[in-house]
Amino acid sequence: MSEREGVDEDTRRAVLDALATGPATGPELAERLGVSRAAVWKRIEALRDAGFEIRGDDGYRVTSVPAYGAAAVEFGLEAPYRVEYHDALxxxxxxxxxxxxxxxxxVAVLADEQTGGRGRLDRGWNSPSGGIYLSVVLRPEITPREAPLLTLAAAVATTRALREAGVDAGIKWxxxxxxxxxxxxxxxxLTEMEGEADRVSWVVVGFGVNANVDPADLPEGATSVRAEAGDVDRRVFVQRVLEEFDALRGEPDAILDAWRELAITLGERVRVETPTGEVIGRALDVEAPGRLVVETDEDEVRVHAGDCEHLRPV
Structure with a gap:
């Protein structure tokens, strides 16, 4: 089931943003939004139906926010995304x-679980209830060559959110x-895009986070936030990811510096399976727009894409 409150999406976000700053009366909200007081009341009732507790004495004031969902994530979100929530997709x-x-x-598409999730190279991605499954739709003014920077930004944003949640996380190229x-x-x-040689039409950046999930429900080699540090507030976690990602994505130099700071691949001896063969050596650096620089026995090799294996423990 999809969460739809039955009101205009932009107006819903405007009401949520107004209420996030503190109490506001019906006339104040009506003037701010350019609608009637009756329309304000309708939108407030829609939010109550979505699980918000809103008191109306001396102005509308939010006293409780639902644990998860579209409006819950949008409430207090400091990033310009509309959220579409589904129980399952x-x-x-x-x-x-x-x-x-x-x-x-x-637009940020969010689901409690996925029934057909996939990762790179069309591999399956186990997505039980309790995880965070998030895909962001963007129409950035970039070239296809620059799109990998969005993947790096997504990794940085998620790692920062994990560290705030108490998980000692790092990025593997x-x-x-x-x-x-x-x-x-x-x-x-997983980042996907459509475009032409000189411009991108759209980009979708997908995040799959093993959040409040038991490791027994995950593939071998996977862990979860629950196992590492206990359950996380998924609403707050998604907000932090979206805010960090949006702040980073327009700053290529900042993305690379942050990625290097959080990387666990740099300095490691690695084996990278690429479309043209195997590269073995020490990972030295990451360069725009996401190339891994590997020092082999013969030379420095720049790898644009591939499966990376660390040859000694992380």
């Missing part, structure tokens, strides 16, 4: 692609986030 990336092809921009303590995989990121 085959794939948030697939739904995001539909929205992208329909012309949407800055190109798109995985692991526990530094156990080496288990916490996050996978």
């Amino acid at each position: 085959p794939s948030t990336n697939a739904r995001a692609r539909e929205l992208a092809k329909a012309g949407e921009d800055r 190109p798109n995985d986030v692991l526990s530094r303590e156990t080496g288990g995989k916490l996050v996978g990121i």
Whole structure:
């Protein structure tokens, strides 16, 4: 089931943003939004139906926010995204692609579980209830060559959110986030796009986070936030990811510096399976727009894409 409150999405966000700053009376909200007081009341009732507790004495004031969902994530969110929430979807990336092809921009598709999740190279991605499955639709003014920077930004944003949640996480090139303590995989990121040689039409960045999930329900080699540090407030976690990602994505130099700071691949001896063969050596650096620089026995090699294996423990 999809969460739809039955009111205009932009107006819903405007009401949420207004209430997030403190109490506001019906006339104040009506004037601010350019609608009637009756329309304000309708929107307040819609939010109550979505699980918000809103008191109306001396102005409307939010006293309780639902644990999860579209409006819950939008409330207090300091990033310009509309959220579309589903209890379950085959794939948030697939739904995001539909929205992208329909012309949407800055939409975050969120689901409690996925029934057909997938990762890089069309591999399956186990997505039980309790995880965070998030796909962001963007129409950035970039070239296809620059798109990998969005994957790096997504990894940085998620790693920062994990560290705030008490998990000692680090980034493994190109798109995985692991526990530094156990080496288990916490996050996978999948970026897809459509465009022409000189410009991108749209980009979808998908985040799969093993959040409040038991490790027994995950594939071998994976771990979860629950196992590493206890359950996380998923609403707050998603907000932090979206805010960090949005702040980073327009600053290529900041993305690279932050990625290097959080990386666990740099300095490691690695084996990278690429479309043209195997590269073995020491990972030296990451360069724009996401190339891994590997020092082999013969030379420095720059790897644009591939599966990376650390040849000694992380």
